[in-house]
Structure formats: C-alpha cells, structure tokens
Amino acid sequence: MNQRELIEELENKLVELDHKGFKEKLENALRRNVSVEEIIFGAMANGMMKIGDLYEKGEYFLTDMLIATEIFREAMKKLRPLIGKSNETMKGTVVIGTVRGDIHDIGKNLVATMLEASGFKVVDLGVDVPKKKFIEAVKKHKANILALSSLLSVTVKEMEAVISELVKEKLRKQVKVIIGGLPTSETLTMEIGADAHGKDAVEAVKKCEKLVYNLRKK
Numbered sequence: 001m002n003q004r005e006l007i008e009e010l011e012n013k014l015v016e017l018d019h020k021g022f023k024e025k026l027e028n029a030l031r032r033n034v035s036v037e038e039i040i041f042g043a044m045a046n047g048m049m050k051i052g053d054l055y056e057k058g059e060y061f062l063t064d065m066l067i068a069t070e071i072f073r074e075a076m077k078k079l080r081p082l083i084g085k086s087n088e089t090m091k092g093t094v095v096i097g098t099v100r101g102d103i104h105d106i107g108k109n110l111v112a113t114m115l116e117a118s119g120f121k122v123v124d125l126g127v128d129v130p131k132k133k134f135i136e137a138v139k140k141h142k143a144n145i146l147a148l149s150s151l152l153s154v155t156v157k158e159m160e161a162v163i164s165e166l167v168k169e170k171l172r173k174q175v176k177v178i179i180g181g182l183p184t185s186e187t188l189t190m191e192i193g194a195d196a197h198g199k200d201a202v203e204a205v206k207k208c209e210k211l212v213y214n215l216r217k218k
Contacts, residue, residue: 003034007043014047015054017067026075036082041119044072048117052202065201066106069113076116090121092144092212095137097125098181099158104151107181110201111147118205120145131162138166138175144212146177147204148194153183160192167193176211180204 006029013022029039051068054060094115098108105127116122123141125133138146146166148159159179166172179189180198189197196211198204 003029003032003038006032006034007038010039010043011047011050014044014068014071015050017064017071019067019071022071022075026078036079040076040079040083040117044075045117045119048072048114052114052205055200056202065110069110072113072117073109091119091209092215093121093123093141094145094147094208095123095125095134095141095143096147096149097129097134097137098127098149098151099155099162100128100130101155101158102150102152103127104149104181107151107201108147108149111149111180111198111204114201114205115147115208118209120208131158131165134162135165135169135171138171139169143175144215145208146175147198147208148177148179150179150181150183156183156188156192159184159194163193176215178204178207178211 006025010022010025010029013025026039048068051060051065055065096108096112096115098105108124108127112122112124123137123143125137134146137143146162148162150156150159163172163177166175166177176196177194178196178198179194184197186197189195196207198207
C-alpha cells in the first residue's frame with residue numbers, strides 16, 4: 001500500500017467515525033513515515049471538511065460532530081509535538097474562548113477543532129475567560145481573529161466588553177472578531193461591533209477564512 005492509499009484510508013476512518021480504526025491507521029501511517037503535515041492537512045482536514053458537509057446536509061448530527069471532534073483532538077495531542085516549527089502553511093491565528101460568566105464549551109470546542117483542521121493556528125483559552133486574558137492572548141500570539149463564544153444570554157454584554165477593550169488597547173483594527181453561541185445573531189454582531197457571526201462550526205470556519213482574506217487584502 002502506497003502513502004496516498006494510507007492517507008485515503010485514514011481519512012475514510014475519520015469520516016466513518018471509526019475511532020479504533022482511525023488510531024490503527026494513524027499508527028500505521030507514522031510507522032510508514034507519512035509526513036505529519038500530510039496526515040493533518042490531508043487526511044484529517046479533508047475528513048473533517050467532509051463531516052462538516054454531511055452535517056450541513058443533515059446526514060450527520062451534533063453527536064456525530066462531537067465524536068469526530070474527540071477523534072481529531074486525541075490525534076492532535078499525538079501529532080502536535082511532531083509538527084515543524086514553521087507557521088508558513090497556517091492560514092492565520094485564532095484566539096478563542098467562552099466569555100466570563102459562562103462555562104459551556106461544546107460549541108467552542110467544535111469550532112476550535114474545525115478551525116485547526118482547516119489550517120488555522122488555534123489558541124484555546126477555555127471557558128469563563130475574563131476580557132484581560134483575551135487581550136493578553138491577542139497581543140502575545142499576534143492573532144488575526146478573536147472568536148468569542150457564549151451560551152448564556154446574560155453573558156452577551158461580556159462580548160461587548162471584550163470588543164471595547166480591544167478598542168481601548170488600540171488593537172481593534174488588526175484583529176477581526178467573530179461571535180457564536182445560542183444567544184448570538186447577525187443583529188447582535190452589528191450591535192456590539194463584531195465582524196462576523198457563526199451559527200455553527202462549519203459556518204464559523206468559512207467566515208474566519210473570509211475575515212483573514214479581507215485582512216490581508218488591506
């Protein structure tokens with residue numbers, strides 16, 4: 001079996017949500033010296049995009065997305081230390097987190113995984129993140145995008161506070177802001193001064209790709 005076939009098998013196991021089969025194929029690919037970049041940006045990225053398409057078509061559901069996310073995140077724990085130091089192949093850097101006062105992370109984790117699969121460097125700050133921590137991370141990692149998540153309507157104002165802090169720190173022009181979560185909408189996006197809204201993980205990735213493209217056109 002050649003390397004192309006190994007990559008295709010690995011991708012198929014991910015799309016089939018076959019956790020055990022994926023782990024076996026991953027070990028086999030590494031033993032056969034398939035490059036880590038090809039595994040991530042070939043098999044795993046393509047697999048996650050196919051899963052996203054199936055989700056959009058209604059053939060896969062949230063539980064399927066969560067299984068795929070777990071498979072992907074487990075594989076990345078193994079592969080991340082093996083990735084080359086260069087970020088030349090990365091589309092951009094996204095700082096993501098659930099705002100202060102909210103500890104929900106399922107949606108955030110899905111978005112972070114899909115972004116990483118599509119070629120972004122993702123800095124996940126976790127949940128209940130205060131605005132100062134977002135600002136520090138944007139500065140430290142020179143983020144192109146700040147992704148704010150919230151599931152509770154009472155924490156929506158915290159999103160606005162983070163954006164206000166970006167303005168105060170004179171960072172707003174260099175970083176795009178995308179919001180997501182149950183209480184968010186296109187209307188809220190305009191009201192609080194964000195740049196985009198992702199209704200789900202698949203749309204969030206597409207919006208982030210567009211935001212980075214627009215940043216680089218300037």
